[in-house]
Amino acid sequence: MRTELPVTLLETPDGRRADAILRSCVHCGFCNATCPTYLLQGDELDGPRGRIYLIKDLLETGTADTVTQTHLDRCLTCRSCESTCPSGVAYGELLEIGRATMARVVPRPPLERAIRRGLRAVVPRPGRFRAxxxxxxxxRWLLPARLRGQVPVWRALRLPRAGKDADPSAQAGNARTAGHGRILLLEGCVQRVATPDVNAALRRLLTGRGIEVLSAREEACCGSLDLHLGHDEEARAVMIRNLEALAPLLDRVDAVVSTASGCGVTVKDYGRLLAHVPAYAGRARQVSALARDVAEYLADLGVEWSREFACERVAWHAPCTLQHGQRVTGRVEALLQAAGYTLVPVRDPHLCCGSAGTYSILEPALSKRLREARLAALGAHSPEVIATANVGCQLHLAAAAGVPVVHWLQLLR
Ligand code: SF4
Ligand code: SF4
Known part of the structure; x- marks a missing residue:
């Protein structure tokens, strides 16, 4: 793609990066075929190729209108287009630059500004979020319909526990332990409040195998929320706060492990995101090098787990941040199957469930349609439980699913 970005913009790291990404796109349109919003809307501007053109225009002219804003807002940041693109276009990075630029040039109406400010003030702060x-x-009954469906409902997990004979470590000849590793577990902002059982499950699994699990007392938000809403400077400030909290523990651990793939994808990217902040670039690279999704960490341990529940049929929903963002595929499936579960077929497994961070609040209509489609696909072969790997997807799907929705770690013993 030919570009004519202003010289002043090309003098900045973001300008140069955007120019390189734009030039790598050959506008073939293959990406449209796997873009959830294009498939729903059938509008070129709601697909990746159209959005790339909109961002190019925005960066070249330094102006945009609410039409561009709407089409960029509708993007889920799922990065399914990246997995499909034959030219390796880094769409997610381009969108980050596009959204940050748009936030500076296209003002939002007061109500929208207030909602976004509210989300940024509450969601990444566990104390406020809990309250x-x-x-x-x-x-709940007093809330407007748009917000009512967003309040996660607490439901007891009604699944029968597996008996002792389901535990291979209890059987002769299978008493392998993992050794004496030590990890730094990222507690996450939303996860520690909304689904605390998930990190508790990991602690139980690892400490039972002799692995120490540390956490940083002052852990801050990973920065993904600000980043996705186009507040790049604020996102970097939050990331630096988080880095400072994690730093004292980094030299003592084998890995920085996240059980929420939405946080993990951002932490893995700290090296790039803070590359131009000299005082923190080194630490950021160190965190990125240590960062692992829990599926990678457990798969590499080579330990055999058993079933925590007596159910068998599991529908696996791979979060976009895991399969497209981190490119971690097949690991969870292998671990669940090795533990004795049967994974039912799920059509279009590359498509987003519509959760996408704050998307379900900011774009409720599209989000709901995406969830309906995903739940229809996940439920087509009568699973007893749906498993996923990110707190956002878990809560979003659980709000409308007919079977329990769990984090896959909860299924292991
Ligand atoms: S598939 Fe890649 S190269 Fe083709 S239009 Fe989409 S982003 Fe551009
Ligand atoms: S990130 Fe997802 S929603 Fe956005 S353009 Fe790419 S495929 Fe479409």
Whole structure:
């Protein structure tokens, strides 16, 4: 793609990077075939190729209107297009630059600004988020319809536990332990409040195998929320706070492990995102090098796990941040199958469920349609449980699913 970005922009790291990404696109349109919003809307501007053109125009002219804003807002940042693109176009990075530029040139109406400010003020702060969750659950009936469906409902997990004979470590000849590793577990902002059982499950699995699990007391948000909403400077400030919290533990651990793939994808990217902040670039690279999704960490341990529950049929929903963002595929499936579960077929496994961070709040209509489609695909072969790997997908799917939705770690013993 030919570009004519202004010289002043090309003097900046973001300008140069955007120019290189734009030039790598050959506008073949293959990406449209796997873009959830293009498939729903059938509009070129709601597909990756159209959005790339919109961002190119925005960067070349330094101006945009609310039409561009709407089409960029509708992007889920799922990066399914990246997995499909034969030219390796780094769409996610381009969108980051495009959204940050758009935030500076296209003002939003006061109500929209207030909602976005509210999300940024509450979601990444566990204390505030917990208080809001308690209030939201108590006064759910008073909330406007748009918000009512967003309050995660607490439901007891009604699945029968597996008996002792399901535990291979209890059987003769299979008493392998993992050794004496030590990890730094990222607790996450939303996850520690909304689904605390997930990290508790990992702690139980690892400590039972002699692996120490540390966490940083002052852990901050990973920065993904600000980044996705186009607040790149604020996102970097949050990432630096998080780096400072993690830094004292980094030299003592084998890995920095995330159980929420939405956080993990950003932490893995710290090296790139903070490359131009000299005081933190080295630490950021160190964190990125140590960062692992829990599926990678457990798969590499080579330990055999058994079934925590007596159910067998599991529908696996791979979050976009795991399969497209981190390119981790097949690991969870292999671990669940080795533990004795049967994975039912799920059509179009590359498509997003519509959760996408704050998307379900900011774009509720599209988000709901995407969830309906995903739940139809996940439920087509009568699973007893749906498993996923990110707190956002888990809560979003659980709000409308007919069977329990769990983090896959909860299925292991
Ligand atoms: S598939 Fe890749 S090269 Fe083709 S239009 Fe999409 S982003 Fe551009
Ligand atoms: S990130 Fe997802 S929604 Fe956005 S353009 Fe790519 S495939 Fe479409």
């Amino acid at each position: 809001l969750l308690v209030l939201g659950r108590a006064f």
